Each structure stands twice: as C-alpha cells, then as structure tokens.
Amino acid sequence: MFWRRRKDSDFAQEIESHLGLEIDRLRSEGLSQAEAEAAARREFGNVRLAKERFYESSRWLWLEHLKRDIGYALRVLSRSPGFTLVAVFSLALGIGVNALVFSVVNALMLRPLPVEKPEQLVFLQSPTGGVTHSYPAYRDYRDRNQTFAGLVAYRVSPMELESRDGTNRIWGYLASGNYFDVLGVKPFLGRFFHQEDDLHKGASPYAVLSYNCWQGRFGGDPNIVGKTIRINRQPFTVFGVAPASFHGTELFYWPEIWVPIMMEEQIEVGNPWLQERSTKNTWVIGRLKPGVSPAQAAANLNAIGADLAKQYPVSDSDSHFKLAKPGLVGDILGTPIRAFSIGVLILAGLVLLAACTNLASLLTARASDRQREIAIRLSIGATRWRIVRQMLTETIVLSILGGAAGYGLAVFLSRLLSKWHAPMDFPVQIDVNPDWRVFLFGCAVSLVAGILFGTAPAAQASRTDANAILKGEQKTWRRARLAMRDVLVVLQVALCFVLVSGCLLSLRGLQQALGMRLGFEPRGVSVVGLDLGLSGYSEKQGRNFQRRALEALEQLPGVISAAYSNSVPLSIDESESSTFSEDLPNPRPTDGISAAYYQVSPQFFKTMGIQLLAGREFDWHDDHSAPLVAVVNQTFARQVMHTDNPLGKRFRFGLGGHLRQVVGLVEDGKYESLTESPKPAVFQPILEQYNPTTILIVKSSVPETQMVPEMRQAIAKLDPHLPFFGTGSLEQMLGFAFFPTRAAAVALTAFGVLAIMLAATGIHGLVSYAVARRVREIGIRIAVGARPAQVIRLVLSRLMVLLIVGATLGLGLALAAGEVLASIVYQASPHDPEVLAAVVVTVALIGLLSSWAPTRRALRVEPSIALRVE
Amino acid sequence: MATRDEKGRIALLQGTLDLLILRTLRYGRQHGQGIARAIQRLSEDELLIDHGSLYPALQRLEKQGWIRAEWGTSDNNRKARFYLLTKTGKKQLLHETSQWRRLAAAIARILGPQEMEG
Numbered sequence: 001m002f003w004r005r006r007k008d009s010d011f012a013q014e015i016e017s018h019l020g021l022e023i024d025r026l027r028s029e030g031l032s033q034a035e036a037e038a039a040a041r042r043e044f045g046n047v048r049l050a051k052e053r054f055y056e057s058s059r060w061l062w063l064e065h066l067k068r069d070i071g072y073a074l075r076v077l078s079r080s081p082g083f084t085l086v087a088v089f090s091l092a093l094g095i096g097v098n099a100l101v102f103s104v105v106n107a108l109m110l111r112p113l114p115v116e117k118p119e120q121l122v123f124l125q126s127p128t129g130g131v132t133h134s135y136p137a138y139r140d141y142r143d144r145n146q147t148f149a150g151l152v153a154y155r156v157s158p159m160e161l162e163s164r165d166g167t168n169r170i171w172g173y174l175a176s177g178n179y180f181d182v183l184g185v186k187p188f189l190g191r192f193f194h195q196e197d198d199l200h201k202g203a204s205p206y207a208v209l210s211y212n213c214w215q216g217r218f219g220g221d222p223n224i225v226g227k228t229i230r231i232n233r234q235p236f237t238v239f240g241v242a243p244a245s246f247h248g249t250e251l252f253y254w255p256e257i258w259v260p261i262m263m264e265e266q267i268e269v270g271n272p273w274l275q276e277r278s279t280k281n282t283w284v285i286g287r288l289k290p291g292v293s294p295a296q297a298a299a300n301l302n303a304i305g306a307d308l309a310k311q312y313p314v315s316d317s318d319s320h321f322k323l324a325k326p327g328l329v330g331d332i333l334g335t336p337i338r339a340f341s342i343g344v345l346i347l348a349g350l351v352l353l354a355a356c357t358n359l360a361s362l363l364t365a366r367a368s369d370r371q372r373e374i375a376i377r378l379s380i381g382a383t384r385w386r387i388v389r390q391m392l393t394e395t396i397v398l399s400i401l402g403g404a405a406g407y408g409l410a411v412f413l414s415r416l417l418s419k420w421h422a423p424m425d426f427p428v429q430i431d432v433n434p435d436w437r438v439f440l441f442g443c444a445v446s447l448v449a450g451i452l453f454g455t456a457p458a459a460q461a462s463r464t465d466a467n468a469i470l471k472g473e474q475k476t477w478r479r480a481r482l483a484m485r486d487v488l489v490v491l492q493v494a495l496c497f498v499l500v501s502g503c504l505l506s507l508r509g510l511q512q513a514l515g516m517r518l519g520f521e522p523r524g525v526s527v528v529g530l531d532l533g534l535s536g537y538s539e540k541q542g543r544n545f546q547r548r549a550l551e552a553l554e555q556l557p558g559v560i561s562a563a564y565s566n567s568v569p570l571s572i573d574e575s576e577s578s579t580f581s582e583d584l585p586n587p588r589p590t591d592g593i594s595a596a597y598y599q600v601s602p603q604f605f606k607t608m609g610i611q612l613l614a615g616r617e618f619d620w621h622d623d624h625s626a627p628l629v630a631v632v633n634q635t636f637a638r639q640v641m642h643t644d645n646p647l648g649k650r651f652r653f654g655l656g657g658h659l660r661q662v663v664g665l666v667e668d669g670k671y672e673s674l675t676e677s678p679k680p681a682v683f684q685p686i687l688e689q690y691n692p693t694t695i696l697i698v699k700s701s702v703p704e705t706q707m708v709p710e711m712r713q714a715i716a717k718l719d720p721h722l723p724f725f726g727t728g729s730l731e732q733m734l735g736f737a738f739f740p741t742r743a744a745a746v747a748l749t750a751f752g753v754l755a756i757m758l759a760a761t762g763i764h765g766l767v768s769y770a771v772a773r774r775v776r777e778i779g780i781r782i783a784v785g786a787r788p789a790q791v792i793r794l795v796l797s798r799l800m801v802l803l804i805v806g807a808t809l810g811l812g813l814a815l816a817a818g819e820v821l822a823s824i825v826y827q828a829s830p831h832d833p834e835v836l837a838a839v840v841v842t843v844a845l846i847g848l849l850s851s852w853a854p855t856r857r858a859l860r861v862e863p864s865i866a867l868r869v870e
Numbered sequence: 871m872a873t874r875d876e877k878g879r880i881a882l883l884q885g886t887l888d889l890l891i892l893r894t895l896r897y898g899r900q901h902g903q904g905i906a907r908a909i910q911r912l913s914e915d916e917l918l919i920d921h922g923s924l925y926p927a928l929q930r931l932e933k934q935g936w937i938r939a940e941w942g943t944s945d946n947n948r949k950a951r952f953y954l955l956t957k958t959g960k961k962q963l964l965h966e967t968s969q970w971r972r973l974a975a976a977i978a979r980i981l982g983p984q985e986m987e988g
Contacts, residue, residue: 017901
C-alpha cells in the first residue's frame, strides 16, 4: 500500500498538543504555568531531536537524500565542465563501443530465430562440417525418425522476379511444404503453404513473399494474396506474406520469396535434383520433440543413416550427424563468426577498461583536489558514509550521462550497420538494431563501470584526515594515492599499446592481402552476370546468346579481351568435384582428390590475367564434339597427376567419369578464400558442356566504372529483359573474399583510434594534474634559477618511467594478442618489426603530444604568482 | 536527556515499548501524552517513558499498519492526535503478548525462586 508521508507541520502540531496536555496535567497537580511548561519540556526531552528522528524515519528520506546528492553532484560537475566533458566523453566512447559490439553479438549469437520455441530447433550437419543433404535422404530422415516433431528442408536459390520495378534477379528459399508449420510462424497476410501443397513435382506454383519484398517490390499491395506473379517467366500464385520480423532461417541469407521445394525444376532450370541421392545441396533444420535431447536425436539419425548406407552404399555411405544451432549454416559460419565476435568483444572490453581507467584516474585526481572541501564537510559533522555516498553519486551520475551518450552512439551506428548491404551478390544483411538486451547491457555496463571505478577514489577521499588538511598539511595519503594513479597510467599505456599494435598489424595485413598474388589480375577487369536458365533460354538459344554477347563485348572501345565462364575465383559461387589419377583403373570414392572446377570460354586466362605456364588456352574448337580436354593448375598437376609437366597426360574427372587430357598448365591461385593453402583446380571448356550461368568478363584499358554500363547496354541490346547480377569491377566482386580481413581491419582501426584518444586524455590529465599540484614547487625552483630543461625533467620524469613500464607491459601483451590476430587477419605477423617500431613511436608521440600543453604551462609559471597561490 | 532521577526506575528493554503502546490502546483510542502517562501509571511508576522516543515508536507502528491515527479533541478540549488499534494491530498484540510471557517465564525459570537470590 502507498503510505503517504505525514507533513512535518502535522508532526510539530502533535508535539505541541502533547506539551499542552502535559502542562494541563501538571497544572492540575498544582504547578504554576511556568513550572509546568518547563517540566513538560524537560519530560519530553529534546523536541528538535524528536522532530529530526521523525524526519529520518520517513520512508522517503533516502529519496530526499538522493535528490539532494544528485542536485549537488550536478552542481559540482557543472562547475568543472572540463573534467565532466572528458569523463563523459571517455565513458561514452567505452560504453558506446561495447553496446555496439554487444548488439552485433546479440544479433548473431544471442537473439533466437523469431519462431515458436526456437530452443527446440537444431541444424543437421555432419561431424566433419558438411551441411548439405540430398532431398531423397532428407525425406527418409523426415519419415523414419522418432525424435523430431518435424524436419524441414530449404535451399537458398536465385530467382528472376517480375514486379513493378522490372525484372530482377533475387534470392529466395526453395522450402519443403512443412517449413512454416514446423517453424510455427504466423503469416502477416493470407496463408503459408503446407505439406499437402508440396506433394508432386512441378504442381505447386505458389509463393510466399517476405514483408520487405511485399513492401519494396509490390508497394505493400493489400490485395496481393491470390494474385499471380511471375517468377522465372512462369506464373506463381501468392499465398501470403510473412511477418516483418521473419527473415528465413539463416541470419545471413534473407529470402525475398519462399517457393515449395517441388517447384525445383522451375526455379533451378535444367538441373533436376529432387530424385538425386548424390546431389547433396539442401539444408535441414529439425524441431526436437519435447523432452528429447540433441544427443538422442543424433543417435536416432545415425541409426537411420546406417540403414541408408546399406541401402545406398554409393551415395549415402557417410551419414553421421551432429546437431548445431540454426541460423549460421551450422558450424560453417557459426564457428568463425563466434570466434570473431568473441575477439571483438574482448577488444571492446579493453577499450572500456581504458575508458574506466581514465575515469578512475580523473576521479582520484579530483578527490585530492577536493580534500579541503571534504575536510570541511567532515569537520561540520558529515559522516564518512555520507561523503562516500556523495562521491559515488557523482560518479554514477557521470556514468549514466556517459552511458546515455554511448548508448545513443551505439543506436546510431547500429542503425547504419543494419542498413548496410555487404558488397556481394547475395542477400547478406543482418539486423543488429538494439533490443532490450542491448539496453540492459548498456545500463549494466555504465553502472558497473561507475561503481567499480568510483568506489576506490570515493573511499580514499572519505579517509581524509580533516584536521591535517585544514591545518594545511597535504601529505596524509599522498604516497598511496600516487601509486594508484601510476598503476592506472601504466595500465592505460599498456592497453593503448595492445590496441594500437592490433590496429597497425591488421592494417598491414590488409595492405599485404590486397597486394598479394591471387593467381589472377583483377585490375581492369569488369564482370556482368547473367542467368539464362532463369529467363527460360533453351540450351541452343543460350549457346547462341553467349557467343553473340561475347562478340558484342569485343566490339566495345577499350576492350583488350573478353571471355565468359560459369564463375570466377574468389566469388561465393564455387564448385568442387572429385578427381582421380589415371593410374587407378577402378577408383573408390575415398581415392578422390577434391578440386575446384570452372567452365571457361576461350580467352579466359588472358582476360583474367592467369599466367599460362605451358600448353594452350581453349579455343572455339574445344566443343562437345572434340576430345575431352582440361587446363589444370600446378597443385593439381602435383597432387592428382604426380608430375610437374602434365601436358598430354590424363586424369579422371568425377567418380565413373571419363578421362580428360591436359592441354594447358596455369599458375596456382586463390579460389575460395584468401587464407587457403594451395588448392588443386581444373578448368574445362564451357563450349563442351553448356552452363546457363554466364559471367561475362572483360579486360579493358578504360576504367571499370565506365566499362560496366557499356557492357550492360551492349547486352540489353540483345535481350532487354534479361536481369543482371553481380555486375561491377572484379575488385569489387572480391569484396566477399576480403570481407573478414576488412571487417577486422575496420574494427581494429576504430579500437586503435579510441585507445589513442583515451590514452591521450589520460596522460594529459596526469601531467596537468602533476603540474597543477606542483605549481608552488615549480615557482620556487624557477625563482631560484632552474633552467627550462630542469623544469621539464621535473614534470616529465615520472611520466617517462610510467610510459616505459606501460609500453614494456603492452609489448608483451601485444605479442601474445598478435598470435590470435594472425589467425583472423590474413598475413598479419605478430613479430613484424616495422609494426612494433611504429607502435612504439605512436605511443611515444601520444605521450609527448598529450603532455605538451601542461608542460608549457609549467614553463610559464610566474614565481611571484605561484607563491601566492595558497 | 532525561533530567529526572532514573535510579528508581527501570529502563525499557529494546522493543518492549511497541508492546506496551499496543497494550495501552486496547482500551480505546488515546493520544501520545495519554499513552505515556498510562504506561507510567500502569507500571506504578516503575517504567520511565522518554516522551521524545515515544513518537518515533508511534510512527513506526503506524507505518506497520498496527495502529492508525486521527485528529480529535481531548477530555480537556485540546486538539490532539489520537491513536487506535487496527485489526492487524490486535493480532500483533496477542502475538507479542504471548511471546513476552514465554520469554519472561523462561527468564524467571533460569533465575530461580526469589528466595535463592543473594
């Protein structure tokens, strides 16, 4: 119940009436008025004390005190705006960075998928990391298991969608009919498709739109349900719209459309796999039955897998399961992303530590400047607890201000980040908008920072010896205090050293990665992607179109050479196949060596700048009527063919495949990631086997920005309705491969800059304080003839020691941290002497520059004024 | 602060004041001064109530919800704040009384019969 506080006046009245009643009684016993009054007051005791006790017993007293403390804190803080600004700024940076990093981690690792009971969902993968399953195998697991309430299959697929803004190549999911029902998502509009809508091949031309697609491509048409839209130039009926919060089952692949998986042949034209046990290309998520543990479910799946292996020894021999958290393609993205997130979280923690160190040393300095004020308050009767509380209130007010500013910063930055699209032809987008978890995190960090780093200075201040201070002695706890401040500065310099070296190392790694030999020359190369299959071209039309497009491109001014292929190295679309040495007449699957393979046109190597070491390029005669040929790289020659000179020799492509003769040898390159070790690769003539996915590649002497629109125009002349994908310079396309390195470099640079700012403020504060404290001493020294050099030594000698100690400590930490960093950032070597030298110089410069202003102040001390200071 | 001679009187044990106040209010509403006087009278002047500490105790009991207060007029026509026992206050009084009796009896058993003393 709400207990209303009695008014003080009401209580005073009660005491008055008490005294009145007592006087009446005493008078009736025969005392005079004056005697009675005196006796009554005596009996009552101290009226004031009673009133005070009444006041203190009030429930709202703490609030009253808090209000007063906060008011006082605000007054005190506004009286030293410099201090307040620096403290709030430090904290805002520290807390802002942490809230931002936390909101990313939250989005990637903590926030569950927006479906019913997300904790029951598991992603099916093999213990060795394979994440895909064949559709027939999925059906077997779905129908034979006893441990899942449901298993859904889905696959990220490109589609050609006609909408009011023309024809676009978009990404959607091919999903099993039970997809929405098992996940437990409720439609925003209309309905979803169900299992019974997905029974027969090609018989379910239905689509569910994502909220964003509905809004963006169909203008939020309220009557969209039941309408017919065209996907891959074929009619599909819109069943419904998914809720705005649901972006599919992969955090990194937001689909615009869901289509029943039975429509596979209409969506992935010319590549039927629904009956293919050996085409493993489908992702599977399962919902565990209540009470079933993941281990039980895995055992259940493994038992089914063993049966399938007996039934289909060729395709299903290796069926073992591990259940992973859904959302990040099992462990494929999950493991590196978790490692990266934790790394960044640690760095952010270091920045926060640096910010708090700043705050603590500022507070300590302030506490010692406020000794007089505290001594006076103590001597007029404030308790030590009251002093501590007051100082803590100030710190917490500061940390709340800093936290609010930091949180605002984080919200702003994460909005930007959520809108950002990765520079690649894939629906990579991620929602990092902060939610309540981030808010709580921000609050908790601010309060913990304030309390943790404010308590020690406050406690120290409360130990002030009021007598000594007021008598003018200032040496009471000076030694201990300075020791603490020194530790803080050393810590800060060390942190700064670690962060700056991390920043420089990753930048250097990035620089080297950008300059390294990729096995091709991206400069001056432009690419335009087409998917002829989606647009309904037959093989004959497609081949004809490819040839005509190539001829048109070759006519463009500034073109040096042009080619096309099904994919280019280091793009996300990478195919692999097993290859076998010719020496094995009857190879088993385990004998195969996995090689990256590309289908390429004549002139491909010249256009891509891939060095031909021996033999020849493909020519226009290498078509389906010619003998089977291939170009291989050096690693392939060594690993598969056991020779350095493979020309004229043969190998087997695919289990049960034909033998191919090698006609050319090219240099090794990077195919999947920058960090991979040399990998075998095979190139086959695209003329021999048609592929509707066409990446047109042009090497030109004119800039790519000029080339790309010209290429698009030239192709639009041939077919104006053909949608493009992945157009741009090849260097732009490499964004995907460089993404981890770039992300690390950006993050570390930001942290490095923050660390420099914080360390500079910290050192500036230390030196300013040292100068301010010693104005008198400096004045005396100048008065008795100290030279400027001596004054500088006086001011800076201690700082130099601290810098050296901090840098040494930081060097050790940086070397240790560098090892971790080297595993993320390609070619970042922790022992790079140039980097370490640069860090030492940077830290020394920070020290010098940030102590410059206060040192000058020391040199300008006027003895006559300084001596009159107190 | 009390200036009266305290030698002949027993200082109140911690917490017993609440019980005595509740007990006094069993006979009906009473103001602060009346409560103090009543305790003194009922204890045959053995117990000294510091009037100053009476009010924080009343404040406390009011907050607990065991008594409530209203302004009224005293017998000799003075405005006074009267305190009344609430329903929960009555229960609390019963509870505390039995607690106190048990405590007193236990202490008495330990101290033994009066004759044994000294």
